[in-house]
Amino acid sequence: MTRLAFLLAGACIAALISFGAAAGHQPKAKKTGAALVADRIWWGAEFELTLTAPDTGEKFQRTRAGVVWDHLVFSNCFAAGGKGALVAVVRFPKTKDEFTLRSIGPAEDLYALRIYQLEKTFPKLHKKIVDGAKDTPDVKVGQPKLPDNLKETDPVPKRLLPVVLAAGRKYEEKRPELMLRVIKGSHLFFPRAEKVAWSIHIDGDRLFVTTGCHDRMYYATFHVEFRKKAGGIANEWEYVRVYGEEKFKGE
Numbered sequence: 288m289t290r291l292a293f294l295l296a297g298a299c300i301a302a303l304i305s306f307g308a309a310a311g312h313q314p315k316a317k318k319t320g321a322a323l324v325a326d327r328i329w330w331g332a333e334f335e336l337t338l339t340a341p342d343t344g345e346k347f348q349r350t351r352a353g354v355v356w357d358h359l360v361f362s363n364c365f366a367a368g369g370k371g372a373l374v375a376v377v378r379f380p381k382t383k384d385e386f387t388l389r390s391i392g393p394a395e396d397l398y399a400l401r402i403y404q405l406e407k408t409f410p411k412l413h414k415k416i417v418d419g420a421k422d423t424p425d426v427k428v429g430q431p432k433l434p435d436n437l438k439e440t441d442p443v444p445k446r447l448l449p450v451v452l453a454a455g456r457k458y459e460e461k462r463p464e465l466m467l468r469v470i471k472g473s474h475l476f477f478p479r480a481e482k483v484a485w486s487i488h489i490d491g492d493r494l495f496v497t498t499g500c501h502d503r504m505y506y507a508t509f510h511v512e513f514r515k516k517a518g519g520i521a522n523e524w525e526y527v528r529v530y531g532e533e534k535f536k537g538e
Contacts, residue, residue, distance in 0.1 A: 321388050324377050325362040328353030337376040338403075343411035347403075350380075356402050361388075363476045364395035371396045372412055391479070393419060394462040398476055420463035425528040428468050431510055433490060440487040447487060447494075450524050454496035454511035455480035461529050465509070469531040473505040494524055507533040 318326050328334065331352050338347040365375055371390025378385040390396050397416050400406055406413045443451060458465075459480045466477055483498045492515040499508040509531045513524035 320367040320386065321361055321365045324365075324386050324388065325358055327379060328357045328361055332379055333381065335378040335380065339374050340372050340409055340412040341374060342372055343409070343415075345409040345412055347405055347408050359474060359476065360399045360402050364390050364399045366391055369395070373399060394466055394477065397463055397466055402474060416463060417467065420467050422468065423461070423464060426461055426464055426468065427528055427530045428532060429530060430508065430532050431495065431512060431530050433488065433495070437488050437490055440489055443487055450494065450513055451485055451487065451496055453526060454485065454513070457511055457526055457529060458498070458509060465529070465531045469507060469533050471533060473502070473533060475500065475502050475505045475507055475533060477507060501536070504535060504537065505533055506536050507531060
């Protein structure tokens with residue numbers, strides 16, 4: 288398994304890749320920002336939420352004690368330096384602390400609106416997200432047909448690291464569409480590419496970079512398919528499609 292941590296800043300990509308090595312014991316960092324908000328909400332703290340979409344002028348306000356839905360939203364969707372379309376101002380009346388957070392991106396915008404059932408409260412924003420994640424022919428709902436005995440390529444050879452990075456970028460590009468088309472009623476969140484582990488399986492002239500996620504009741508698997516370039520050298524691969532599928536695993 289390979290874990291990616293990459294930052295996309297324009298055309299620059301910084302990649303850190305580890306191969307299952309155990310991390311050293313590090314002192315726990317003090318929680319701040321969205322992590323602190325999510326932690327307080329997890330313990331049921333009362334909070335005032337003002338959620339706005341500055342580009343569309345849409346707004347939602349509510350005060351209540353934190354519940355699981357709030358924790359799902361703030362543990363997954365917001366950050367101090369987010370670049371998404373939603374701005375959340377969270378105030379805790381008991382401590383008078385106030386936090387201003389921004390959603391991370393379109394997939395997080397979609398998830399927050401879905402979990403809070405705010406599609407009709409933010410109709411302009413919701414339409415913009417959906418229109419930007421229209422069905423594309425290279426996204427397939429389901430799984431590729433692979434041999435039962437196909438083994439993982441582990442450790443990943445250095446020559447294939449660019450393929451893993453390309454898979455992560457493609458998955459990230461398609462994440463809003465995957466959330467629209469693959470999720471069929473669960474509350475599963477599809478994490479960002481740098482937050483999940485990736486594996487490689489090679490089947491002849493096909494190469495699959497695979498990841499997945501799960502909660503207590505559902506799991507999802509994603510395969511990014513590449514093929515050897517016609518007439519190219521043996522290690523040249525080109526992107527073909529992304530597969531995604533969600534399944535119920537039990538309560």
